[in-house]
Amino acid sequence: MLKARLYDFSLFFTAIAVAFGLGSFALDKNTFFIALFIYWFFSMLYNHLRITAKSGATKFDYGINYSLSFGIFAGPLGLFIFEAIYRFTVYISKKTSKTADETEFWDMFYNIGAHVLIYSIGYYLFQIGYPLFEGIPFGFWILMCTLALLTILISITFLLTAFHILGEIRNLKEASQFVRQSINWLDLGKTAFTNGLLLLLLEQQQWGMVVALFILNYLVSRSFHSKSQMIKNKIERDKFEQMAYTDFLTGVPNRAFMDKKMSELNQSGETVGIVVADIDKFKLINDSYNHAVGDRVIQHFANTLKTYLSENDYVFRSGGEEFTLILRERAFRETIELVEKIRLGVETSSVEVDYQSSRHDVTITSSFGLYYFKVNQYTSMEKGYIYADQLLLQSKELGKNKVTFKDELAQRAPISAM
Structure with a gap:
């Protein structure tokens, strides 16, 4: 000085x-x-x-x-x-x-x-x-x-x-x-x-x-x-809003933005598929490696989900290893086929991680719950998310690495799993 x-x-x-x-x-x-x-x-x-x-x-x-x-x-x-x-x-x-x-x-x-x-x-x-x-x-x-x-x-x-x-x-x-x-x-x-x-x-x-x-x-x-x-x-406002609505680990929108977007879509009356997905046996990954490897796996899972979505779809990190997708402008059969394609993509891919001074290829599987409905005909976006989350739990109970779905438009059709 x-x-x-x-x-x-x-x-x-x-x-x-x-x-x-x-x-x-x-x-x-x-x-x-x-x-x-x-x-x-x-x-x-x-x-x-x-x-x-x-x-x-x-x-x-x-x-x-x-x-x-x-x-x-x-x-x-x-x-x-x-x-x-x-x-x-x-x-x-x-x-x-x-x-x-x-x-x-x-x-x-x-x-x-x-x-x-x-x-x-x-x-x-x-x-x-x-x-x-x-x-x-x-x-x-x-x-x-x-x-x-x-x-x-x-x-x-x-x-x-x-x-x-x-x-x-x-x-x-x-x-x-x-x-x-x-x-x-x-x-x-x-x-x-x-x-x-x-x-x-x-x-x-x-x-x-x-x-x-x-x-x-x-x-x-x-x-x-x-x-x-x-x-x-x-x-500065846009940057602040982006920071407030972005998950810092994965770069995808967070739960707060999901709630905001669901509130907006409640006014649309469109037909959507809500998908709740998470990584199978994620705790075992953290226990077998460490949390840094776990974070890398979550990032890989988020990036894999994003690659299958169109510009009109949404993906959010709604929990620790849980992600929510909102799939739009698709028929029910197209929506099921897309989610199944995502499941196979996760299963057949791997992520390279550093652990104990060496590199490892980690593979994962994931489970999905899909609820397909017309917004606010009978069900709000928030309720649709709850139903999709329940369907995810059924996928877990059925052995994991599965897609469980329901089409509300089929007038209370029986639950199916792939």
């Missing part, structure tokens, strides 16, 4: 040296203070739209920056004054709202130093490049695009150095990944053209147009920020 603080202060004091040693203040004071106030006001207004990212334990924020145009217009000294006032105001604002990080005060020195150095370099490159690009069609805009790219690369270099000192980035692969994530070509183009237009308006002192451009950019940025936040919230 001491090295990081030394790095922050080295940038800060180098920025002071550049601003006061090499910079000059050629602007009229009234012009400078008008520009300073406008940039400070809108920078504070834009501040809550900046995006916070994280690399390891280190947080940093980024967004479209307007310091390039201000630095070219006001020079290094004027830029230092702006950055110092702006960054200190941000710090006070965060402290007041109690949103400041523990390192917020020290990070302020990095932000001032880095931004002053980055855009002072942009200022000097503009002074050198403008006469060269002046005679080229669209030369000014080509120069601004070039400066926008160069300044973002310098900014990334400063950040990479900071993260390397903190140990957050340890090799070239991580550095390369960070660079790819940091460069957004659309944002780069917007930065170049917005700063270019602001610079032209500043030089002509068209303050009304400067304010109008900032307001327009704010409204557009606010709109995109709101939409991106809505998308982010939806993704």
Whole structure:
């Protein structure tokens, strides 16, 4: 941490040296203070739209920056004054709202130093490049695009150095990944053209147009920020829901999702087959090997069940080694044939497991109870599940590795087994 603080202060004091040693203040004071106030006001207004990212334990924020145009217009000294006032105001604002990080005060020195150095370099490159690009069609805009790219690369270099000192980035692969994530070509183009237009308006002192451009950019940025936040919230909700409804061992939906889906299907009135299945003699597997092998067998059983289902069918882990299937859009005979095919598939497959430093092929059998009915004609989904579970018990009693079934539509037909 001491090295990081030394790095922050080295940038800060180098920025002071550049601003006061090499910079000059050629602007009229009234012009400078008008520009300073406008940039400070809108920078504070834009501040809550900046995006916070994280690399390891280190947080940093980024967004479209307007310091390039201000630095070219006001020079290094004027830029230092702006950055110092702006960054200190941000710090006070965060402290007041109690949103400041523990390192917020020290990070302020990095932000001032880095931004002053980055855009002072942009200022000097503009002074050198403008006469060269002046005679080229669209030369000014080509120069601004070039400066926008160069300044973002310098900014990334400063950040990479900071993260390397903190140990957050340890090799070239991580550095390369960070660079790819940091460069957004659309944002780069917007930065170049917005700063270019602001610079032209500043030089002509068209303050009304400067304010109008900032307001327009704010409204557009606010709109995109709101939409991106809505998308982010939806993704987080969907992820949370997926986690809440997913069995972590097998990756299939869990009992909570089964209850939810059954409640939905109760309104459908469709004809379905509910199948309750489990692994025969599963306790013997745990006793003969261990629970890690047992978990691997359960995963294999779940994957085998999934391979036989269509996209309209459902499989849930409804208990320890018990799974429930909801088979849809099939006639009764087709449903029986599918379940029998699943039973044979389980019986004839094996799963490779590690046990006591060697590999073993474990084979299993499974039993099934199938209840076929029209939802809510006589029976709800929940009741159908209970009947299917009872049929599973009968398969166990009949010797295991069997499919026991009943067709409610056959008007109380006798129970059969295969």
